[in-house]
Amino acid sequence: MIIEVNPNFLKYTSNLLSIIKDFRTSGVVFGNGKRNTIKLFELENQTINIKSFKVPHLFNRIVYKYFRESKAKRSYEYATTLLEKGIGTPQPIAYFENTNWLGLKDSYYVSEHLVTELTFRELITIPDYPDHENILRQFTRFSFDLHEKGIEFLDHSPGNTLIKKVSENQYQFYLVDLNRMNFHQQMTFEQRMKNLRRLTRKKEMIAIMSDEYAKYYRTKTHQEIFDTMWEETCRFREGFERKKRLKKSLKFWKS
Incomplete structure (x- = not known):
């Protein structure tokens, strides 16, 4: 597994790994999940939002492992860049990628969950x-x-x-x-x-x-x-x- 955790959340790395491991069987579904699945979890006293990206077809599995950054990694990096530029976005917490010899299997982007009007x-x-x-x-x-x-x-x-x-x-x-x-x-x-x-x-x-x-x-x-x-x-x-x-x-x- 490939992971990157926001330095402010490093102490929660083991908790996040456990959540990702049990993603399919736990958490509260958020939204309609037509393409990707979004679930809410509690991380101590904070609600976090985890997007599980749809498993790519064979060609893209290879592309996302060897030639292009995954959607999860891009989401994390772009969120970091936006905040550096003073643009609002939920705080990025981490991203996770599961790969095998063939390519990317599944990937997850973790951020804070914002409640807005x-x-x-x-x-x-x-x-x-x-x-x-x-x-x-x-x-x-x-x-x-x-x-x-x-x-x-x-x-x-x-x-x-x-x-x-x-x-x-x-x-x-x-x-x-x-x-x-x-x-x-x-x-x-x-x-x-x-x-x-x-x-x-x-x-x-x-x-x-x-x-x-x-x-x-x-x-x-x-x-x-x-x-x-x-x-x-x-x-x-x-x-x-x-x-x-x-x-x-x-x-x-x-x-």
Whole structure:
């Protein structure tokens, strides 16, 4: 087994190893677990969150052992980098990899479990959510900060930002599902707008986001930002719907 434990949690290494060993038969399932399984465990007085990544197919088992870092390792390392850059994410605790001669068997990413009020998704599904516009504008500033720091979060989608109210009208944001990221010296305008395309298809939300983004990105007008953000969103939705139709057709012909 390959392991790396956050220096602040080294004294819990044996506890963590025991939890990983009994992962399948213990813990409390969190979320729907369609692809990966997430469970909650108690580590002394702290609740921890462990993601067990889906066992990769044969080709990727070889790739993840010999040529590319596993999703668990990337999640741990990216979380560490985000915190170093002042970006919110649950505290990384450890990652574990089980391998054999053929390649990666299974892998786990361990982090603190954060209890928050909502995710970005609720801003879409509950348009009258209290303080909705203020949260959306603060989220946009958070996204702008990501871009200024050269962080391209490839899974910047509705369920992957946790939102916590910290005081009256003030919120903090935490990224989760971290295994796909790029880091740049500087992000272009096109990269920034493309990075926001998966968040919402609601034009009224994009209007607010582009207005807020324009306050900080001074080289483009609000209208230019809105037009590009909306164009990228529409292009993404078209591609998404096209893939969905294709999958449906393939499923029909296989049945």
